[in-house]
Amino acid sequence: MTSTSSVPTVRLNDGTDIPQLGFGVFQVEPDKTSRVVESALEAGYRHIDTAAAYRNEEGVGHALKQAGIPRDELFITTKLWNADHKRDDALAAIDRSLAHLGLDYVDLYLIHWPLPMFDDYVEAWKTLEEIKASGKARSIGVSNFLPEHLQRLFDETETVPSVNQIELHPEFQQRELVQFSLQHGIEIEAWSPIASGKLSDRDDVKAIAEKYGKTVAQVTLRWHLDEGRIIFPKSNNAERQRENFDILDFELTTEELQVFDALDKGADGRIGADPATADFR
Template identity: 60%
Template sequence: MTTPQVPNLTLNDGHTIPQLGFGVFLVDPQETERIVTDALELGYRHIDTAAIYRNEEGVGRAIAKSGIPREELFITTKLWNGDQGTESAHAAIDTSLEKLGLDYVDLYLIHWPVPAQDKYLESWLALEQIKASGKARSIGVSNFLVDHLQRVIDGSSTVPAVNQIELHPAYQQREVTDFGQANGILTEAWGPLGQGKYPLLEEPIITAAASKHGKSAAQVVLRWHLQQGTIVFPKSNSRERIAENIDVFDFELSDAEVQAITALERGGRVGGHPLEVK
């Protein structure tokens, strides 16, 4: 198959990031190497993992065996909640790099703000040091709300490069994404297809667009994300589905189709709430 040409977006620090990547949340550590190998063979160059996923080693083995030059890959991992704090954040990135078999990651994120423990600003300052050390090319956050974003911007010299949040047509977090856009923070979508609670792939608007374009409903939703300027990384254990998810650059939704899908907003969060996750 022809390797898809995934567009790059420019982060606020000047580095670039592939707009579509591959996520390994809930991917069995025993299966991770095989699944990531499939993704790399099918053209993905952006892999998103996290310490808490417990599959960084499998990602690292797939990278090592791929033969793909390091500079062609974009690897993200995340600081887990229990590792927030200055010393523990420095220790955590070293552990992640060792498991990944890498000298640096392209993007290091604070996984959740966990405001109850009030360490996310301290952790952000540690991420600034980690970036300065060269262990992370870019730094950002995940699941941050506007107040959390404003606090790290006010309390440091670095604006997060990205904010990775739950985002799909049924839950679009406009306040957070609008703040990001106003402040140069790119939005990454996790749970981009809405997961099980919202059967977006059965929505008539989406299935009609899929039929019109000769694509699957999932491909239509992914295309909607891309046309919003969102960074997205679907996940699958199936090589066939992994291939399908990256085959989204040969068609374009009309303005009317984008607007109709956007109108599916229901304000319905599927995952945990940033004020409650500990």
């Protein structure tokens, strides 16, 4: 098992360092979240990604309290839900999230989806600027934002997002969006990094896994790290949590990275919603 100290970090555009390998709690049932997060912390994870919409922030908070890990060793992300984009709603939402988590601040606060049909994500972003200035979030960013959404933030606000958390896995690599984000100093976080377990069964990918004595899931997660992305795989199973964490003792070669690059199916590989049309209010 690799140690916590060996987890690489990424320097965000505001100077904050974020652990590149974290743990996500999307679709973890609220009554199971505390136990699941406690085992993840035991496995070595210190970066936890949750959201108000997951309805499990309280479980995350309970696990953090039980673990007794110093606050400065943790990196906690949560997200503003779509119904709370208006300023007063967003200010109330961060306070609710902090209360649920039992924290004075989060390390990263994200707008969960842009919902362009309602045209209020710029107001939400300006409120996140206020939240950061108040000290309730060390860094602020966005999730599922396309280039046109990011460009409006550049044009109409003062702060460039620190991260853009997007669906990204071998069959859906979103290269244009990644390039646009990185060109503007926005780091990429990949949600669903192993496509909800829909892993490649190609012989060349299996050969890479066999070479390193790893699983296909592990070398897929390593591909993300070697490409500089931030990831937070999820599992309710303690053994699988440890397995997902055990990817820090090898690196893929340029040729092996190219094997994964060739798996991209473009829009046909998408498994989640399209941010241009997604309406989750």
